[in-house]
Amino acid sequence: MTVAAVNATKVYRQDTPAAIPTFVTAIRASGIEPHSIWPSPDNTRIYVVNEHSNTVDVIDTSTLSVVNTLHVGQEGQALIYVAGAVPTGTDKSVYTANLGRQGLSERVENVLVSVTSNDSSTVAMNGSALITVRQLPGLDMLQIIGRHLHANVTYILSAPPVSSDAPRSGIQIPLIEFNATAPDPTGCAVAP
Numbered sequence: 240m241t242v243a244a245v246n247a248t249k250v251y252r253q254d255t256p257a258a259i260p261t262f263v264t265a266i267r268a269s270g271i272e273p274h275s276i277w278p279s280p281d282n283t284r285i286y287v288v289n290e291h292s293n294t295v296d297v298i299d300t301s302t303l304s305v306v307n308t309l310h311v312g313q314e315g316q317a318l319i320y321v322a323g324a325v326p327t328g329t330d331k332s333v334y335t336a337n338l339g340r341q342g343l344s345e346r347v348e349n350v351l352v353s354v355t356s357n358d359s360s361t362v363a364m365n366g367s368a369l370i371t372v373r374q375l376p377g378l379d380m381l382q383i384i385g386r387h388l389h390a391n392v393t394y395i396l397s398a399p400p401v402s403s404d405a406p407r408s409g410i411q412i413p414l415i416e417f418n419a420t421a422p423d424p425t426g427c428a429v430a431p
Contacts, residue, residue: 240276241273241274241275241276241287242265242273243272243273243274243290245265246267246268246270246271246272246273247265247266247267247268247273248265248266248268248273248276248285248287248296248298249262249264249265249266250262250263250264250265250266250303251263263303264303266298266303266304266305267305268287268289268296268305269289269292269294269296269305269308270289270291270292270293270294270296270308271289271290271291271292271349271369271371272289272290272291272292272369273287273288273289273290273296274287274288274289274290274315274316274317275287275288275315275316275317275318276318277318277319277320278320279320279322280322282300283299283300283301284297284298284299284300285297285298285300286298286318286320287318288311288315288316288317288318289315290314290315290316291314291347291349291369291371291382292347292349293310293311293312293313293314293315293343293345293347293373294308294309294310294311295308295309295311295315295318296308297309310343310344311343312339312341312343313341313343313345313373313375313380314373341375345373345374345375345376346373346374347371347372347373347374348371348372349369349370349371350369350370351367351368351369351370352367352368352370353366353367354366354367354368354385354387354388354394366385366386366387366388366389367385367386367387368383368384368385368386368396369383369384369386370382370383370396371383371384381396381414381415383396383415383417385419388419389419390419390420391418391419391420392418392419393416393417393418394416394417394418394419395413395414395415395416396413396414396415396416396417397411397412397413397414398411398412398414399411399412400412
């Protein structure tokens with residue numbers, strides 16, 4: 240079972256359908272936000288897509304460890320493995336003609352930052368945000384996943400200017416402002 244919030248695939252054992260599954264181990268993802276899982280036909284490998292890293296981990300089922308990481312396209316969320324999809328000895332271009340390359344081999348950066356609020360009316364919090372920046376042709380894609388945000392509070396994502404003395408200056412450039420307005424069942428709030 241993939242658990243995106245802790246960047247791991249958790250392995251459970253269930254000897255019979257009536258038995259309660261027991262925890263075996265957690266396999267650390269090589270990337271960020273493992274999101275989908277698929278077995279090989281012979282059950283020797285498990286493939287796990289890391290959504291925010293544009294990668295797929297190959298897990299060996301005998302050692303329960305990541306044995307390879309494949310670079311794939313942008314922001315994978317679903318994974319389907321089809322053995323023999325391209326028959327041996329055939330023209331591969333016939334079978335791959337409609338496959339895209341969006342985000343393939345493009346740079347992805349993930350940074351976990353603390354979230355603070357300047358609003359004196361809110362209770363102090365231990366919030367965080369995962370900032371993902373993807374390099375795309377002609378632009379960069381920015382995605383923010385915030386945790387433990389207060390509802391109806393305005394947050395501003397800012398960054399230092401790009402220059403050699405920027406870190407020393409303390410200057411921050413506002414990039415985006417958003418309100419966490421939609422509460423979820425845990426009491427946190429999300430923004431569209």
